[in-house]
Amino acid sequence: MSAASLGALTRAYPRVGAFLATFPVPRPDEIGLDAWLDGLGEETLADLGMTRPQILDHVRRLQQEDRQAGPEPVRAVTILGGRDKLGRAEAVELTIRAGEIVCIVGPTGSGKSRLLADIECLAQGDTPTGRRILINDAPPPPGSRFAPERKLVAQLSQTMNFVVDLTVAEFVAMHASCRQVADADAVAERVIATANALTGETFAPTVSVTQLSGGQTRALMIADAALLSASPVVLIDEIENAGVDRRRALDLLVAEDKIVLISTHDPLLALRGGRRLVIRHGGIAEIITTSAAERANLLALERVDAGLMDIRERLRRGERIDDALEPWK
């Protein structure tokens, strides 16, 4: 390591390059890491806030991370029941596979968040519910549980917003480069095009992320979660319906082999899932498989929704809505 020039080192190990770039001192490409540190001197090192051995250890760990292959893809998540708030056994063994949508229903305070938190932290009988989570039909290897590259769940909810001061193109490209994808700009372009296909009001890559409307924001979040997020599980918490094509959004996540969990009482989302979990008193009380009759009802509801979307679009264009409306049959 010490023999290689800084230029070669930072090209081979992008994380090392990104870390060293945070030091506000000149970093000539030709010299080696040791020679560079020698040249900095004690006072500069003190200013940088790290000792020489600490910097070397840091670089070694980042190299390791750059070398590491990604974690094994997650094909299935299994929830082994624990007990509910009344201490009754939760007789559940539920496996959710990649590309599947499962909805979670139940009143506020019934324990939906706890279930999602159990999945997120890969509970092993050590949370208040006593549930256990299996990944690919086996307990997660010890050590992988809190590893940052293993963040299992990507979360989308009403309260989340973009706060960064960047344009859409800049930000998505930045996310892509953190994910170390091969062609960050091309992937960013694809994310933005996909987001635009999900929303009625398209947006340009040059607009600032904080300036997007509610619908555009959700659309970009969903496209990014589907195409760029490392997390195999996507959790959607009560997302508002305004301005996003929910059906396409879910199709996209499924096509990317995500495990989709939706906490919702929106019939268009709830009936789109293959199954829904009914949460009561902190436990999974029932698992309902969406029936053929429910699927037929979903089609009727989708027509109603399309009708509403259409009226919204006409209002946007400044039209009058005084014609006799079809009952969207």
Place this chain on the structure above:
Amino acid sequence: MARPRLVTVAGSPSVGKTSVILRVLDLLAAEGQKVGVAKFDSLSTEDDAAYARRGIPVSVGLSGGLCPDHFFVTNIEACLEWGQRQGLDLLVSESAGLCNRCSPHIEGVLAVCVVDALAGIHTPKKIGPMLRLADLVVITKGDIVSQAEREVYAYNVRLANPRAPVVFCNGITGQGATEVAFHLRAAEDTGGLEGRRLRFSMPSAVCPYCVGETAIGETHHRGNVKTMRFEDQR
């Protein structure tokens, strides 16, 4: 009676330290652990009331004109003795680094750094030893920012500290507190602190203004003074 185990929790003001500590200590107290807090601040604090409301014993140290982190090092041993007199199993220190350069973390004592996702994706690059040399990094306020920003933020935290596990914890709902508690349970026995070392030296510079100078101008610059260089004057 043995000394309580010590965990240092550090982070800029208002990142959510108190909120997270309350959530985590609730979990540990429910397991029967006797927990307490040593709170350090510069001018004043209301955190002691928040801890007291939950029945958590708390001692407060106000550093006044000193950097709270320097004040921390001078007084942490006495806080640990206080914790022992209270019969604590676990003492958590809460301190706010004000300069992003000092850090209260001690060798062999579990060191937690709390950072705030709302502070912006570049923030992890700007925090010194407090973040870089921590054993556990807790990211708060993830409930307000996008998943994409959380991922970029966590990546930047990882660049700043490739040793520590990174946990997202919501200080308001407590989501993630189970994971933080998991790491706190593993804190080693601290024993006495006498002879232990800080993980990184605090800034050694004492400039004239540190020792009470108020007048501006070069004639007043005595002692350890650092001046800026400008591109156009090279």
